[in-house]
Amino acid sequence: MTFESLGLxxxxxxxxxxxxxxxxxxxxxxxxxxxxxxxxVLASAQTGTGKTAGFTLPILQIIxxxxxxxxxxxxxxxxxxxxxxxxxxxxxIKDYSKYVNIKSAVIFGGVNPKxxxxxxxxxxxxxxxxxxxxxxxxxxKALSLKRIDILILDxxxxxxxxxxxxxxxxxxxxxxxxxxxxxxxATFSKxxxxxxxxxxxxxxxxxxxxxxxTAEMVTQKIYRTPKSxxxxxxxQLISDGNWNQVLIFTRTKHGANRxxxxxxxxxxxxxxxxxxxxxxxRTKALKEFKENTIRVLVATDIAARGLDIPLLPQVINxxxxxxxxxxxxxxxxxxxxxxSGEAISLVANEELEYVKNIEKLLKQxxxxxxxxxxxxxxxxxxxxxxxxxxxxxxxxxxxxxxxxRNFRNKKGSKNNEENxxxxxxxxxxxxxxxxNKGPRNIT
Ligand code: AMP
Numbered sequence: 001m002t003f004e005s006l007g008l009x010x011x012x013x014x015x016x017x018x019x020x021x022x023x024x025x026x027x028x029x030x031x032x033x034x035x036x037x038x039x040x041v042l043a044s045a046q047t048g049t050g051k052t053a054g055f056t057l058p059i060l061q062i063i064x065x066x067x068x069x070x071x072x073x074x075x076x077x078x079x080x081x082x083x084x085x086x087x088x089x090x091x092x093i094k095d096y097s098k099y100v101n102i103k104s105a106v107i108f109g110g111v112n113p114k115x116x117x118x119x120x121x122x123x124x125x126x127x128x129x130x131x132x133x134x135x136x137x138x139x140x141k142a143l144s145l146k147r148i149d150i151l152i153l154d155x156x157x158x159x160x161x162x163x164x165x166x167x168x169x170x171x172x173x174x175x176x177x178x179x180x181x182x183x184x185x186a187t188f189s190k191x192x193x194x195x196x197x198x199x200x201x202x203x204x205x206x207x208x209x210x211x212x213x214t215a216e217m218v219t220q221k222i223y224r225t226p227k228s229x230x231x232x233x234x235x236q237l238i239s240d241g242n243w244n245q246v247l248i249f250t251r252t253k254h255g256a257n258r259x260x261x262x263x264x265x266x267x268x269x270x271x272x273x274x275x276x277x278x279x280x281x282r283t284k285a286l287k288e289f290k291e292n293t294i295r296v297l298v299a300t301d302i303a304a305r306g307l308d309i310p311l312l313p314q315v316i317n318x319x320x321x322x323x324x325x326x327x328x329x330x331x332x333x334x335x336x337x338x339x340s341g342e343a344i345s346l347v348a349n350e351e352l353e354y355v356k357n358i359e360k361l362l363k364q365x366x367x368x369x370x371x372x373x374x375x376x377x378x379x380x381x382x383x384x385x386x387x388x389x390x391x392x393x394x395x396x397x398x399x400x401x402x403x404x405r406n407f408r409n410k411k412g413s414k415n416n417e418e419n420x421x422x423x424x425x426x427x428x429x430x431x432x433x434x435x436n437k438g439p440r441n442i443t
Pocket of ligand 1: 020046049052053
């Protein structure tokens with residue numbers, strides 16, 4: 001299969017070639033022709049499958065082919081849950097639209113809207129937006145959505161998780177009723193299905209990989225360790241493996257900051273990316289990580305949504321997510337677009353329940369690996385975390401005596417600092433999530 005055979009015009013093929021893609025990914029193969037035919041699409045695709053080009057290329061073609069020579073109203077609207085994802089989609093659109101006469105723009109909160117408003121005033125064909133900023137600018141009459149022909153909801157499951165459902169409904173009420181709709185989601189809860197039913201008309205169902213399965217090329221491993229030894233373990237893994245581009249997930253913003261401090265004390269360059277960081281700091285951290293200026297990016301789930309970091313070799317779950325679907329999202333950051341990758345989870349006794357739920361969702365057992373000096377057995381007493389530079393050098397206790405002496409994992413035993421940090425997603429209602437059923441039957 002070639003991009004040419006999907007019916008794309010030569011200007012777009014040229015841009016695709018410049019990106020270095022030789023063959024379409026499965027989601028592109030399936031989605032591009034049906035979108036070009038004007039169908040509504042319900043797509044099951046997680047990040048890393050090439051879904052962005054899957055909807056961007058056909059949209060560019062449709063908008064180019066039906067362009068009004070005089071006016072440039074906003075005709076395609078792409079809604080995304082996070083600023084980072086919005087910025088990445090916009091970057092993709094710019095790359096793919098190099099040889100067609102299409103203008104695009106991105107708007108999101110956390111930055112001064114002035115520039116966004118003036119860009120839109122100058123005429124934009126395709127707008128990428130987060131829901132809140134879009135509604136703000138619409139309320140200010142800085143933009144009109146009356147000429148939208150195509151609506152794209154990307155990472156729709158995330159948008160619902162992040163509480164955007166009312167905003168989405170408000171936005172839809174501002175759009176013309178006759179339009180093409182594309183909905184992309186990695187998982188399909190009852191809520192997503194209800195949303196899809198209300199928006200899509202006679203959609204073609206498209207799937208990239210079976211729902212809730214992890215990328216085939218990702219090796220998944222678990223290391224058992226008490227909470228108090230996690231930082232030391234991460235430092236050892238990164239140093240021993242000489243890893244240079246590692247994405248680490250923590251459950252809390254506070255935990256992310258703390259881990260960065262510990263890594264930096266051990267000369268491992270790193271930055272945190274989470275909701276308390278300014279947009280400038282988030283963009284800078286991501287840029288430095290992509291450019292290999294820093295080795296480690298520590299992120300919370302929400303901040304990491306949709307991060308496009310090609311060929312990421314290692315992802316570490318410093319803490320496992322309590323929502324099993326989040327595990328699938330997290331490890332979707334590695335082994336991307338056919339490359340192999342490694343997803344490592346550090347699991348304390350308190351997290352064993354999460355492992356069970358993840359395995360149930362994946363229908364697969366996660367392999368337990370061992371790291372020298374961290375030979376945790378559940379009855380061993382735990383030792384206080386020691387991550388200063390000098391102690392980290394000694395922290396590969398080959399005898400294991402030090403480790404054994406201090407490990408204690410009895411339920412309700414000592415509570416370290418991390419236990420005190422409020423989990424970021426504590427107030428998410430578990431009952432709202434789809435119970436773990438298997439892959440859904442969409443083809
Ligand atoms: P996405 O799922 O859209 O976030 O894309 C994941 C990564 O795959 C991005 O880095 C894209 O640049 C890359 N990619 C998209 N399509 C292809 C393709 N056909 N061949 C190789 N890489 C691709």
